[in-house]
Amino acid sequence: MRRLPGVLIVEDEPAIAELISVNLRHNGFRPIWAMDSTSAQAELDNTLPDVILLDWMLPGESGLALARRWRAHPRTKAIPIIMLTARGDEVDRVAGLDAGADDYIAKPFSTKELLARMRAVLRRRAPERDAGVVTLGELSLDAATYRVTYQGQLLKLGPTEFKLLHYLMSHAERVHSRSQLLDKVWGDHVFIEERTVDVHVKRLREALGEAGQLVETVRGAGYRLTAQTVLAKPA
Ligand code: CA
DSSP states (O other), X not given: OOOOOEEEEEOSOHHHHHHHHHHHHHTTOEEEEEOSHHHXXXXXXXXXXXXXXXXXXXXXXXXXXXXXXXXXXXTTTTSOXXXXXXXXXXXXXHXXXXXXXXXXXXXXXXXXXXXXXXXXXXXXXXXXXXXXXXXXXXXXXXXXXXXXXXXXXXXXXXXXXXXXXXXXXXXXXXXBOHHHHIIIIISOOTTOOHHHHHHHHHHHHHHHGGGGGGEEEEXXXXXXXXXXXXXXXXX
């Protein structure tokens, strides 16, 4: 039998958690509910889910702090995180993405919308698993082992940055518009704004360190990964 994708729901409101659980179960997922940060951490220490739905406003440690911690930890860093929140403005959305969330959904949301986003993050993660190694200059990405190195040094990248880099490396020296990147990297960009691309490019550059200079902004056009950049000497 096919294994059902596990979804960890971190939500302190039982009514919301129950509603999400019922809907996920009906749609072929295996929901696990944690009502606070402590039980969520205990659950993760035990079994890794395929996706985490993370409420922003939790008693004790906030969803934002949890997202940051899980993204920084080697065991949990590759698990897609979707933030659930009543906060809807762009500053909060960017804060959620900056903390390491892959996507963001504002309450109240429909089951249809939630499922679409979950399928999108799962799809985004799946394709690079069986591809090989791509290199550009001294930058190397191994899709099978999920490792990125520059000058032999291992770099830490979040799942979206990994996918973005994989795409840019596989199509180097070409300029890609934000909407093209959304289409190719995010796949299902119905709910995602072009601003999201900038947030993830910024995070990708930071994660790449010195090699971040290989990611060029092409004014008025988009982004390009190029080996032609003359790397500045680190200060
Ligand atoms: Ca809450």
